[in-house]
Amino acid sequence: MKRFANVFLIFLLYIFAIKELYATKNTIILATTTSTQDSGLLDVLIPLFEKKTGYFVKTIAVGSGQALMLGKRGEADILLVHSPEAEIKFINSGYGINRRRVMHNDFVLLGPKEDPANVKNSRSIKEAFKRVAEQRALFISRGDNSGTHVKELNIWKIIGKYPDKERWYQQTGSGMGQTLSVANEKNGYTLSDRGTYLALKRNLILQILKEGDEELKNIYHVIEINPERFSNINHVGARALADFFVSKEVQKIIKTFGVDRFGSPLFFPDAVDTIK
Amino acid sequence: MELLIDSITKALELICNLDRETYQILWLSLKISTIAILASSIVGITTALYISSKEFRFKNTLITFINTGMAMPPVLVGLFITILLWRNGILGKLDLLYTPAAIIIAQIILATPIILGISLSAFQGFSEKFKLQMLGLGASRLQLYLIMIRELKLPILSAIMAGFGGIISEVGASMMVGGNIKGYTRVLTTAIVTETGKGNFDFALAYGIVLLLLSFSINMILTKIQQSSISRHE
Numbered sequence: 001m002k003r004f005a006n007v008f009l010i011f012l013l014y015i016f017a018i019k020e021l022y023a024t025k026n027t028i029i030l031a032t033t034t035s036t037q038d039s040g041l042l043d044v045l046i047p048l049f050e051k052k053t054g055y056f057v058k059t060i061a062v063g064s065g066q067a068l069m070l071g072k073r074g075e076a077d078i079l080l081v082h083s084p085e086a087e088i089k090f091i092n093s094g095y096g097i098n099r100r101r102v103m104h105n106d107f108v109l110l111g112p113k114e115d116p117a118n119v120k121n122s123r124s125i126k127e128a129f130k131r132v133a134e135q136r137a138l139f140i141s142r143g144d145n146s147g148t149h150v151k152e153l154n155i156w157k158i159i160g161k162y163p164d165k166e167r168w169y170q171q172t173g174s175g176m177g178q179t180l181s182v183a184n185e186k187n188g189y190t191l192s193d194r195g196t197y198l199a200l201k202r203n204l205i206l207q208i209l210k211e212g213d214e215e216l217k218n219i220y221h222v223i224e225i226n227p228e229r230f231s232n233i234n235h236v237g238a239r240a241l242a243d244f245f246v247s248k249e250v251q252k253i254i255k256t257f258g259v260d261r262f263g264s265p266l267f268f269p270d271a272v273d274t275i276k
Numbered sequence: 277m278e279l280l281i282d283s284i285t286k287a288l289e290l291i292c293n294l295d296r297e298t299y300q301i302l303w304l305s306l307k308i309s310t311i312a313i314l315a316s317s318i319v320g321i322t323t324a325l326y327i328s329s330k331e332f333r334f335k336n337t338l339i340t341f342i343n344t345g346m347a348m349p350p351v352l353v354g355l356f357i358t359i360l361l362w363r364n365g366i367l368g369k370l371d372l373l374y375t376p377a378a379i380i381i382a383q384i385i386l387a388t389p390i391i392l393g394i395s396l397s398a399f400q401g402f403s404e405k406f407k408l409q410m411l412g413l414g415a416s417r418l419q420l421y422l423i424m425i426r427e428l429k430l431p432i433l434s435a436i437m438a439g440f441g442g443i444i445s446e447v448g449a450s451m452m453v454g455g456n457i458k459g460y461t462r463v464l465t466t467a468i469v470t471e472t473g474k475g476n477f478d479f480a481l482a483y484g485i486v487l488l489l490l491s492f493s494i495n496m497i498l499t500k501i502q503q504s505s506i507s508r509h510e
Contacts, residue, residue: 203477
């Protein structure tokens with residue numbers, strides 16, 4: 001009896017594994033950033049795409065850095081990321097093709113209400129960062145090679161500061177939501193995309209202290225992984241999903257996404273402009 | 277405090293209203309961890325019996341390795357399996373990455389050393405005289421092993437419970453090899469991480485409470501089996 005049970009269980013496991021194996025036939029692996037998932041946008045778009053096309057999309061939400069790395073290894077079929085400089089390098093090295101602009105929002109500098117570094121009335125984001133460094137005010141960084149982290153590092157680079165080893169500069173090494181919580185608890189400054197901030201705003205006492213600088217634009221592109229480089233990727237599916245992201249229908253959804261819950265949209269559609 | 281009360285209410289709400297997504301996540305967690313624990317119990321207990329009944333040169337070294345395996349970080353196991361299962365990796369052809377099956381594999385690797393290590397120490401503590409006596413009375417090896425398992429029900433079930441506790445609460449490996457895909461590989465622990473990231477602390481805590489209720493029920497069943505063996509002896 002016991003033996004029979006054992007054999008039966010191994011058999012079950014086997015069936016389960018086989019079933020999963022066949023279930024992965026028509027799948028697309030989308031590597032994307034945590035911001036698109038944490039804001040809830042993909043929870044709206046992906047089911048719609050799956051219903052329309054019958055594809056099964058595996059959304060892997062990681063930092064842009066890790067998403068690009070997965071693309072480089074051919075472990076994803078399509079990327080939705082926001083790290084323009086790294087993306088251009090990625091395309092130029094032949095890993096990806098057909099990079100198209102999907103949407104944008106912007107980064108905002110958040111900080112405690114008291115604003116100890118007085119960044120509120122700085123003229124530019126560069127000046128704001130300079131003031132933080134000069135005042136040695138606590139700054140919480142993502143520290144995870146994400147698009148947001150790269151953007152932040154770029155600003156430090158432009159103003160010639162390298163706070164990596166400073167005590168007032170702390171890296172969480174985690175996603176935007178987690179980093180916002182840390183900055184909130186420690187009364188620190190942090191750079192965030194507006195979408196995630198608005199989505200989490202109800203739990204935060206952090207305030208937007210600097211916004212609207214051209215430097216702070218946060219642009220999302222969709223990239224298909226080069227099928228000539230990796231034979232085993234689902235390029236047809238990737239193209240379908242990329243076309244879907246820039247389609248009129250989706251662009252319209254993006255335009256109004258979040259308005260009902262947060263009072264303002266989280267992302268601004270861009271693909272319609274590029275068609276013109 | 278308010279948040280805690282809110283989240284307990286939310287958990288009860290999710291359970292009582294038969295929230296579809298919650299049940300789906302709960303069912304998946306249960307399915308994955310149950311399959312994993314059954315497989316690792318079979319492998320762990322038989323291997324423990326084998327090791328305890330044999331003498332060989334590097335036995336102590338092997339046991340040290342097994343005991344180290346009990347402390348294996350889930351995220352390391354996850355990373356290791358991810359690299360193996362990458363479609364351009366060694367086992368890429370199986371196309372298993374980001375599937376529930378991949379999580380099962382990771383959990384089997386995590387739970388096996390725990391069950392193996394604890395049951396091995398139980399088998400090693402079993403009286404040698406008794407074993408010789410049984411064999412002397414004409415019991416076959418298999419019969420002896422079955423008797424040992426029955427006699428050592430208490431520590432063996434503790435081993436299984438420890439293993440189950442380890443994998444049902446594990447998040448690092450599930451996140452990595454499963455990918456936390458909504459409706460497909462999102463289990464209770466990764467759902468907690470996702471909801472925390474989204475700032476839905478009430479949902480995150482509610483999933484946590486559901487998880488605790490699940491392990492409580494499983495442990496209740498296992499403890500009942502375990503303790504029934506004691507009262508029978510009295």
